[in-house]
Amino acid sequence: MTSRDSAPAAGPWVGPARGYPSSRRARAVAFVDRHLHVLFPLPTLLLVLGLIVYPLVYTLLLSTRRYDLTLKHYANIGLAHYVGVFASSRFWDAFGRTVYFTVLSVTGSIVLGMVMALILNRDFRGVRWARTAFLLPMVATPVATSLVWMMMFNPTLGVLNYFLRFVGLPPSLWVADARLAIPTIVMVDVWHFAPFAMLILLAGLRSLPLEPFESAMIDGASRWQIFTRITLPLLRPVLVIVLMFRTIDALKVFDLIWVMTAGGPGFGSETLYIYAYSQAFKYLDLGYGSAVIVVFTLIVAVASVAWIKARERAWA
Amino acid sequence: MPQRTVSPRARRRVARIIEGVVFYVTLSSLLLFFLFTLGWMILSSFKSNVQVTAYPPLWVFRPTLQNYIDVFTKNSFFSYMLNSTIIAVSAVGVGLVCGLPAAYSMARHRQAALGFFVLTARILPGIAFLVPLFVIYRQLGLINTHVGIILTHIIVVLPMIVWIMAGFFEDIPRDLEDAALIDGCSRVATFARIVLPLSLPGIVAATILSFIASWNNFIFVLILGGKDTITLPMAVYSFVSFEDVNWGGLTAAATIITVPILALSLVVQRFLAGGLTMGAIKG
Numbered sequence: 001m002t003s004r005d006s007a008p009a010a011g012p013w014v015g016p017a018r019g020y021p022s023s024r025r026a027r028a029v030a031f032v033d034r035h036l037h038v039l040f041p042l043p044t045l046l047l048v049l050g051l052i053v054y055p056l057v058y059t060l061l062l063s064t065r066r067y068d069l070t071l072k073h074y075a076n077i078g079l080a081h082y083v084g085v086f087a088s089s090r091f092w093d094a095f096g097r098t099v100y101f102t103v104l105s106v107t108g109s110i111v112l113g114m115v116m117a118l119i120l121n122r123d124f125r126g127v128r129w130a131r132t133a134f135l136l137p138m139v140a141t142p143v144a145t146s147l148v149w150m151m152m153f154n155p156t157l158g159v160l161n162y163f164l165r166f167v168g169l170p171p172s173l174w175v176a177d178a179r180l181a182i183p184t185i186v187m188v189d190v191w192h193f194a195p196f197a198m199l200i201l202l203a204g205l206r207s208l209p210l211e212p213f214e215s216a217m218i219d220g221a222s223r224w225q226i227f228t229r230i231t232l233p234l235l236r237p238v239l240v241i242v243l244m245f246r247t248i249d250a251l252k253v254f255d256l257i258w259v260m261t262a263g264g265p266g267f268g269s270e271t272l273y274i275y276a277y278s279q280a281f282k283y284l285d286l287g288y289g290s291a292v293i294v295v296f297t298l299i300v301a302v303a304s305v306a307w308i309k310a311r312e313r314a315w316a
Numbered sequence: 317m318p319q320r321t322v323s324p325r326a327r328r329r330v331a332r333i334i335e336g337v338v339f340y341v342t343l344s345s346l347l348l349f350f351l352f353t354l355g356w357m358i359l360s361s362f363k364s365n366v367q368v369t370a371y372p373p374l375w376v377f378r379p380t381l382q383n384y385i386d387v388f389t390k391n392s393f394f395s396y397m398l399n400s401t402i403i404a405v406s407a408v409g410v411g412l413v414c415g416l417p418a419a420y421s422m423a424r425h426r427q428a429a430l431g432f433f434v435l436t437a438r439i440l441p442g443i444a445f446l447v448p449l450f451v452i453y454r455q456l457g458l459i460n461t462h463v464g465i466i467l468t469h470i471i472v473v474l475p476m477i478v479w480i481m482a483g484f485f486e487d488i489p490r491d492l493e494d495a496a497l498i499d500g501c502s503r504v505a506t507f508a509r510i511v512l513p514l515s516l517p518g519i520v521a522a523t524i525l526s527f528i529a530s531w532n533n534f535i536f537v538l539i540l541g542g543k544d545t546i547t548l549p550m551a552v553y554s555f556v557s558f559e560d561v562n563w564g565g566l567t568a569a570a571t572i573i574t575v576p577i578l579a580l581s582l583v584v585q586r587f588l589a590g591g592l593t594m595g596a597i598k599g
Contacts, residue, residue, distance in 0.1 A: 033503040037425045044418035044478060047410075048433045051445065051471050058448035112346075119343055130343065132582060137350055139581040141532045143549035144570035147556060148357040151563050159356060159373045191350065199588055252441040255534045259553060273441060280447050281539055290447050297444040304439045 056297075063294045067287035081291035091292065093267060094275040098251060098299075101182050101189075101271055105250040108190040110242055113197025118227075120198070121205045138195040142255040149188050150175070150260050175261050178268030185269055188256055193249060197242050204238030205231070237314040244307035251300050272296045354574070361567040368564045383568035393569070396551040402462060403547060404530040407469035408523055411477045416519070419481035420507055431482070438475040442535045445471060453540055460542025468536040473526035480525065480587075484518030485511060521587035528577045548573045 032039055063082070066075045085091050120131050137145065152160045153174035161171035174184045212230050221229070232239075254273045257263065263270035263278065270278075276296050280289025360368050362379035387393050422431055449468060450459075458464035488511055496506045512519070534549045541550060552573060555566040581588070 029502045029504055036503050037421055037427070040417035040421035041427060041430050043414035044434065044474065045430065047414055047470060047474060048437070051449075051467060052433070052437050052440075055445035055448040056440075058451075059444060062447060062451075115342065116346060119339070119346070122339075124339075130347065132585065133347055134350055135581065135585065135588065136354060136578055138588075139528055139532075139577055140354065140574045141549055141552075141570070141577065143532075143534050144552050144573045145353060145357070147552060147566055148353055148360075148570055150556075151360070151561075151567070152353065152356060157369050157371045157373075162371070162373050191353065195350070248439055254441070254443070255549075258538075259534075259556075273443060276443055280443070281450075286447050286451065293441075293443055293447060297440055300439065300441055 059290045059293055059297075062287055063290035065287050067285075067290070069284035069286060077287075081288050082295070084288060085291050085295055090267065090270075091272075091275065091295075094270050094272045095299075097182060097269065098271040098273075101186060101253065102247060102250040104183065104186040105189045105193070105253070106243065106246045108186060109194040109197045109246055109250075110201075110239075112190060112194040113201055113242070116194065116198040117201035117205055120202055134195050134198060136195075137191050138193070138199075140192075142192060143259050145192070146188060146256045146259045149191075153184065153260075175269070176265060178265045181261055181265065181269035185253075185257055185260060188260070189250065189253055192256070193246060197246060200238060200242050200245075201235070204235050208234050237311070240307065240311045240314040244304070244311060247307060248300065248304050251303060272299070354578075357567050357570050357574070360563065361571045363564060365562075365564050368567070383564040384572070387565055387568045387572065390565075391551065393551065393572070396546050396548050397572075399462070399545055400531055400547040403465050403469055403545075404527050406462075406466045407473050407530045408477075408526050410466070410470055411473040411526055412519070412523065415474050415477035415522075416481055416512070417507070419478045420485050420511060422478065422482045423485035431479070434475045434478045437471050438479070442471070446535070446539055450539060459540055460544050462545060464540055465537055465545050465547075468540060469530045469533060472529050472533055472536075476526045476529060477522045480522040481515065481518055484515045488514050518587070521584040524580050524584045525587070528581060531573075531577055 064076060064078055066073045066077050068074075116134055120127060120134070152158050153176075155161060155171065155173050155176060158174075160174065164171050173180060175181045208231070212234065213226060216226050216230055252273060253271070254277070257269055257271060257274055258277070261269045263274040272292070273296065276289060276292040279285055279292050283289075361383050362381070363374065363377060364380050364382060367374050367377050418430065418434075421427060445468075453459045453464050458467075492510055492514070493506050496510050497503065501509070531547075532549065533547075534553070537545060537547045537550050538553075541547070546554075548569075552566060552569045555562050555569060
């Protein structure tokens, strides 16, 4: 407002006359100015339509067709693929594993991220170095680091079993054990994403008001009481954001699983993403694969919408 | 009741020491957990083929550069690096040219629908777009081409750029723009000469973060790529597809891929929280 008031609105020169553009260039600029709200987002809108909306609709169409690149079968079959998906025990197993993976990964990364955030929220020598160190796994290339984890998981030569033997524990098969595959991959996923949870939680901790903490200290509350009765409730909106992002990302984990186990041993670590990928691109059954993809995408979308709604309530 | 011999002050001191011990034990075990894999990767990359599979694992050894030499001489690793760079730079370039104006428009005109559409790309799994792209690419001959991969990487970088920058643009005081407009600047010129320079730190952050996202991406190249478009994640993945895993070469390759982006990410540390949550929280 101040600049508007102090602007030389009544000066001798008030800029080009709006209504009478002098040159072709000025006319073009005036045109863009008038339609800025349409023209500026236009390229992005076209990209979104071409690369996101159109493929989504196409996937939906493909899911109602027989479209098998190996058998060369093409036909409209309505919802038959969906009937097949929901009748498939492999689908339901993958669904269960996806839920299992997501719950473990979200819980693990948020608990660990919270511990890290609380540590970094304190003042100690080297706090900046610690912060930087914690951030590194988050940006490291997942394919590369997952393969390094695989090297460390090696049952006979891996350094992790060396550590286990060193402290007197029996060696583990890690991802080679069908029952341990998911928890082990979750560990790698937590390694990747706990720093992300930490970053958001730390930003949240820093933004909390000081007064409630001061009065609690005066009242002689213990650290644990302060954490559960003051920090956590105040942090609720931020926690919802972390839960939202972590749920979305955990549902969609592909690189880690594909690189480390490709869904094995057996189907021991086959999540919905891996199942959809195998149907579409390993067996090249694009019709059935699309149906799996649609169901999977809907699950991710529903989970996201649920969290977005929860977020709106938490901020209100 | 027996008289207490420990004074409250001494008890507080003991409690403080215990707390300090717990604090530093937690801190160092966390640091160990988060840094060990990266450290082990770098350490192993300097081991010979015999040393890298030695059991018990070697901690002290004579380092060799052989793995790095092999990675570059026995593979076309330079061309993989070039592929990754070309794809990431082009995708980010297109992302910036299209995304910056869109983000500005979103920040100034509250275009929620646009924001929602861009966000779907962040939320939905990549495979949701992949089957049609695969079908269309096969028809258009875009499989195994740079253009094809760049297009898909735009899906990865565009939402990041738009959401990070929309947050930045919102923080720029409108007074500055109003002043420029009244002085006769067009809105386009205001955007180019006032808004963009002022949001340079944000643009740098968005550029680096989206570059990393493209650099790290795997699934689009896995399906739509080919021998002419092998990017670095694909190259390191190929080290295990042989009978025998070449761990020395793999760790060297993994180090070469990871270290540049770790260094880049340090530049934008300050913006990571806000950037990676797409403006859902101001970092």
